[in-house]
Amino acid sequence: MADQREETGRIVVGVDGSDSSKQALRWAVRYAKATDGVVEAVTAWDFPQFHGALGWMPPTRGDEAALEDQARRDLAVAVEETVGPQPPVEVRAEARYGSPAGVLIDASRGASLLVVGSRGLGGFSGLLLGSVAQACAQHASCPVVVFRDDGK
Numbered sequence: 001m002a003d004q005r006e007e008t009g010r011i012v013v014g015v016d017g018s019d020s021s022k023q024a025l026r027w028a029v030r031y032a033k034a035t036d037g038v039v040e041a042v043t044a045w046d047f048p049q050f051h052g053a054l055g056w057m058p059p060t061r062g063d064e065a066a067l068e069d070q071a072r073r074d075l076a077v078a079v080e081e082t083v084g085p086q087p088p089v090e091v092r093a094e095a096r097y098g099s100p101a102g103v104l105i106d107a108s109r110g111a112s113l114l115v116v117g118s119r120g121l122g123g124f125s126g127l128l129l130g131s132v133a134q135a136c137a138q139h140a141s142c143p144v145v146v147f148r149d150d151g152k
Contacts, residue, residue, distance in 0.1 A: 009032070009035060009036060009037035009112055010037065010038050010040055010110065010111045010112055011028045011031060011032050011037050011038065011039050011040065011111065011112060011113045011114075011115060012040045012042055012104065012107045012108055012111045012113070012114045012115070012142075013025050013028045013039060013040065013041050013042065013114075013116070014042060014043070014100065014104045014115070014116040014117065014132065014136070015041045015042065015043050015078050015079065015082075016043060016044075016100065017074060017077075018117055019117070020118050020147050020148060021078070021116070022078065022081070022082045022117075023117060024115040024116055024145070024147040025039070025041060025078075025079065025082045025083060025115075026082055026083065027115060027145070027147065028113075029083050029087055029088065029089055029091065031113070031115075032089040033088050033089050037089065037112065038089065038092065039087075039089060039090065039091045039092070040091075040092045040094060040107065040111070041075060041078075041079050041091055041092065041093045041094070042094050042095075042096060042103060042104060042107050043071055043074065043078075043093075043094075043095050043096075043100075043103075044071075044095075044096055044097070044099060044100040044102075044103035044104070045067050045068055045070070045071035045095055045096070045097060046067075046097065046098060046099060047063070047064075047067065068095055068097070071095035072093070072095045075093050075094075075095055076093060079091060079093050094107075100132045101131065101132045101135035101136060101139075104116065104132065104136050104140070105135065105136060105139050105140055105141070108140040108141045108142045108144075109141045110141070111141070111142045112142060112143075113142055113143055113144075113145060114136055114140045114142055114143070114144045114145070115145045115146075115147070116132065116144065116145075116146055116147070117130075117146070117147050118130060118133050118146050118147060118148040
């Protein structure tokens with residue numbers, strides 16, 4: 001449990017490139033500036049459900065590296081588009097392997113706040129709250145702020 005120590009001022013933000021995740025990131029940066037915090041922008045990557053033409057096939061090492069690299073690049077682009085190349089606070093960007101909800105819940109351990117968008121890029125657009133936001137609100141180890149996409 002030593003690595004689960006609380007890091008005061010660490011604000012975790014789930015970033016998947018959706019409008020609501022970008023809103024969440026903008027808000028987290030403003031909040032971190034007001035509270036002398038640090039923003040940890042986190043995205044999750046996983047293997048596609050049907051990896052091969054014949055169904056599930058074990059991925060090659062190159063596939064894993066390519067998927068992780070793409071997730072890192074997508075996250076870097078989303079962060080720069082949202083807060084610019086020189087944000088007013090430290091923004092750490094991390095791409096982690098796993099399901100989005102699991103990755104964010106794990107990242108919430110020791111954080112002062114978890115900020116997520118209400119709906120990501122997948123699923124059903126009419127839902128008020130997506131499955132990842134709902135799981136985070138129910139299981140995170142810290143307070144959670146959920147941003148609803150304002151449609152802009």
